[in-house]
Amino acid sequence: MNRPAITALPTTTPPLLDVRNLVKHYPTRTFWRDSPPVKAVDGVSFSLAEGETLGLVGESGCGKSTAAKTLLRLIEPTSGEIFFAGTDIAKLSPHSFRPYRREMQIVFQDPYASLNPRMRARDIVAEPLRNFGWDNRHGGERVADLFHRVGLNPDALRKYPHEFSGGQRQRLGIARALALNPKLIVCDEPVSALDVSIQAQVINLLEDLQADLGLSYIFVAHDLAVVRHISHRVAVMYLGRIVEIGTAGAIYGDPKHPYTRALLSAVPKIGTNRRSERILLKGDLPSPANPPSGCTFRTRCQQARPECAERSPQLTDNGAQHLVSCHFA
């Protein structure tokens, strides 16, 4: 299957999603004193075109899942703007935001934890339809349709979640997300809990659905090869910020940020002996409550110089929509 490569955003039509300076801080307090907030997402900006997939990668705790959930306001943003088809949905009241919910859906990592164990599969998929006023007859047809669409047997309609395998449960989660014909689906680690052979089935399904329905995906994952495979563009996050964003080809073929390079070199590869080239990062992720001054990556960076501690680098375009946040890229 060949997908058109989306390199530059069309200038005439506004992007489906335009996120500007999204921030999510969690206040923390110890006994009687306020301590500095945990900066889970700290000024993230990106845009997403219709029919495009943006991969969000980074280590655990980098804020990729929080950023994804904040987009849907499953977590309320602290500040920032989220333009969905031209409207800033971050500022809307819950009542006026509700119609937008049907346009944007989510598929979660753990398909078992995100399905109600006491509901039958057909009711799980029908629930969003009922919420938005579908009657039972049309709803039933739609559910049968969706089951066919995601490759589940009609006899699965009456089953409970525990009767499905991991891959089938994820298909069920995808069917539920598709029910209201959304434009955007946020996939939060959708294949991380699945085995390789099942993972391939779910990834192929997501790609087929995108080709047929013109969906846009925000694809959050820590598996760099999976993100490489499914994404048109990729954003690499570190401590709540995007450190590099560009087309998948550019990020993987010509990574500019030292963190992206270290991340890519850490992935075990089959067939090539690259052990010598590996960049081993020292230590762990610093605490997002107390990030290092200047460039937040400098504490683990091999190219860090004194000025990295003083000035915080900005995401700057090096050409061809490949943005890097490093003084020396």
Place this chain on the structure above:
Amino acid sequence: MTTPHPDQSPVAPILAVEDLCIAFVSRDGIVRAVDGVSWQLRPAEMLGIVGESGCGKSVTAMSVLKLLPGPPAMYSSGSIRFRGEELLTASEARMRQLRGNAISMIFQDPMTSLNPVLTIGEQIAEVLILHQNLSKRAAWNRAGEMLDLVGIPDPRQRLRDYPHQFSGGMRQRAMISLALACNPAVLIADEPTTALDVTIQAQIMELLARLRREMGTAIVLITHDLGVVAECCDRVVVMYAGNKVEEADVSALFSRPCHPYTRGLLAAMPGLDVAADAGHRRLAEIPGMLPSLKQAAVGCRFAPRCAAAQERCHGTIPELAPVAREAPDHLAACFRAGEAYRGELA
């Protein structure tokens, strides 16, 4: 496959598992989790055991130290020999002498396998006091050296920390120092990096490789990640539905995989090194899912999902055999492995 007697062979295996069968008794029947699996571990070797969930790889590992409670677990046949000594019939007292001392194990989730109410230092020292008769003070000093060895900064201070004060990667390091405290001959690592990020995974795998070089520990690495196996192991055993389906040297397995399951797994993995201008490749799926292990196999367990399956595959169980005369160490349990080896199988 016959196991040469430890005294006769030039490279005597330190650990030999032979025709191991483990079943779990449940209300709805007997589940054959491991069905006649054999492998050998030579000194200072790293052996990878790969397969997907439910293939029996962890059960095999747990059985070496007899960590499976029976019932429900039932060792129906086979043998596990450590330096020639049979472990399946060994007494519990003997097993306690071996565990953590001659054979150690590290688990996937370091948080649940460390005791949350004891400091890291106390946990490492406990092993040393128990197995090596060290005094408290000597054990504490040695524990500090162990933390230093696995690369934890400021080790003397960190001995007083509790597991929750460590990050995920540091906990796994602490687990490794605990497992290696008595300088074991064999280390069984059950998905040691699955819960960790790639950058931390790289650190841990580097550490295991270094410790193996310096201390000569033989390692059984159990994982579902073929990439990790490709980079670290000497030999690989591929398991599917309780059976060993293929075994080979790491380079042979990845350059010439012969069992359709191994080939399917490799094709299903998305690659990292795709050229930017290359067309989009659709991932190869392995259709269907794992068979139920409650029924005894009548044919090849993989046949229902196999694109190369023939009539005989459904009725006869293929024996594990060398894939070609020139590759006596490359074993596969498939009637068509020879064709795959010669490149005649699509």
